[in-house]
Amino acid sequence: MLELKKEKLPVREMIQKAMETLECSYAPYSNFKVAASLLTEDGVIYTGCNIENAAYSPGNCAERTAFFKAVSEGVREFAAICIVNEDEKGGHGICPPCGMCRQVMMEFCRPEEFYIILAADEAQYEIHTLAELFPMGFGPGSLKG
Template sequence: MKLQESMREELIRRAFGVLEYAYAPYSKFKVAAALLTKSGKIYTGCNIENAALSPGNCAERTAIFKAVSEGEKDFAAICIVNEDAQGNHDYCPPCGVCRQVMMEFCDPGEFTIILAKDEGDYQAHMLAELLPLGFGPGNLKKQTDDDLVD
């Protein structure tokens, strides 16, 4: 699915629009994401920190989990934005865990990841570029009854 410029702009706008909801009292590093499904719906997410650290969740996974919880499992693109404690924006690539979750639901050669500083300053990457030789559902062979019998 080729991403139209107008949709890229909309994803960037939507991601920046939910940045204010990020819950980052510890790191002061806010992250937000806007996820586009192949059916054309957009799901947003923000990072949610926790005092115990590991129960926190990244913006990308928040958006993906929201979509999956509503029955969507086919994704075309995601835009990721951030804001540091001084209000600055920079390119914010997804962490390894988020890349692995993307691999579960996305075609790595078709899924576009947009990293945006603002509406005019962005980078676009394919998941395959950011997660070369990624491990996904295709790597697991389906086990049959014949496989269980020696």
């Protein structure tokens, strides 16, 4: 099991992989591309992109795409995720995860130990824990009496 502290995260590699994955984004309606790179406790990186749909609701966020890819392959332990975006003009900014994505993270991550890297590029990024971005989050532990 890979136990990473904030200072030991492979931030540059995660940002690069997420930026490369922006090319796979399917965002013909919003023109707002989002990509993510998800680091497992074993050091493997899964990527995901947002996938829009004409009916809107069936679309999926980049973060959940990465989680669902990993979980569908049997992975259940995660260390960090990096999220990047690109607007219709090709600009990049800080893009925090939506509420549904934060809820999925709560299902599979330890809030105080899971890191979320919000990156505009390799020089401009922020690192937060899930607990910081989703205080008092509802997760599996909430169902235990």
